[in-house]
Amino acid sequence: MDAMGKRIIGLTLSGGGARGYAHIGVLKALEEAQMFPKIVSGTSMGAIIGALIANGYSASDIGAMAKNRRHGKIFHIRGVWDGISSHKHVKTILEALLPTKFEDLKLPIYVSTTNLDRAQHEVFSKGNLIDAILASISIPLVFKPIFINGYRYADGGLVKNLPASSIRQHCDVLIGSHVNHLNEGFKANNVINLLDRCMRIAIANTLSHDKTLCDIYIDPKGGGSYGVFDFSIVDEIIDFGYQAAKKELISSGSEL
Secondary structure, rough: OOOOOOEEEEEEEEHHHHHHHHHHHHHHHHHHOOOOOOOOEEHHHHHHHHHHHOOOHHHHHHHHHHHHHOOHOOOOOOOHOOOOEHHHHHHHHHHHHHHHHHHHOOOOOEEEEEOOOOOOOEEOOOOEEHHHHHHHHHHHHHHOOEEEEEEEEEEEHOOOOOOOOOOHHHEEEEEEEEOOOOOOOOOOOOHHHHHHHHHHHHHOOOOOOOHHHOOOOEOOHHHHHOOOOOOOOHHHHHOOOOHHHHHHHHHOOOOO
């Protein structure tokens, strides 16, 4: 409980590339239900959206960013056909939208990363916010690893794609938004689909503990139909997340 005796709501957001647009719809449903997160955690795309939430942006604000020709490029992670990419452009936009340090955000956020040198999950919640986000979104074969304090870091989804454990002890109600539902069938007709499938399988094996920590867990089956690089259908994926969240909130006994 906070100082006013209200429940502290936590929100944990998974990675998933373009599927992460669904988190914006989840936030919209929470806002309509008057359920405002006071603490956030995120991995990869969830780290980007989580940081925007922690900086005070609304679902409407973030949705507009996703559709903005300039700002939307922070979500458009380039595919393997471009080779190993630098973070220069993404970093420039993040710096325009967010403070440099975690401590200057309006809400606390815990960003999940993978320490490649130590082969372990690591969480950042203090210090350089931009570097932590860049590390968290560094999908292997797409982005170069980020160096922080002498170690190389990559996408947090490799070891913990839904970082519920990072904030469970800090909130009364924990809402998890996971956008990587693993369907039984898939079409391996190009390298992107194959990479996406491999990542989803790896991600599925990191979920067993963290999803049980969530009081409300949003993991819509239809998410399997969207690809990690489907950035052209912003509104459709946002609405998909919104509808899934409304349904889950109703079934959990929350009033919209």
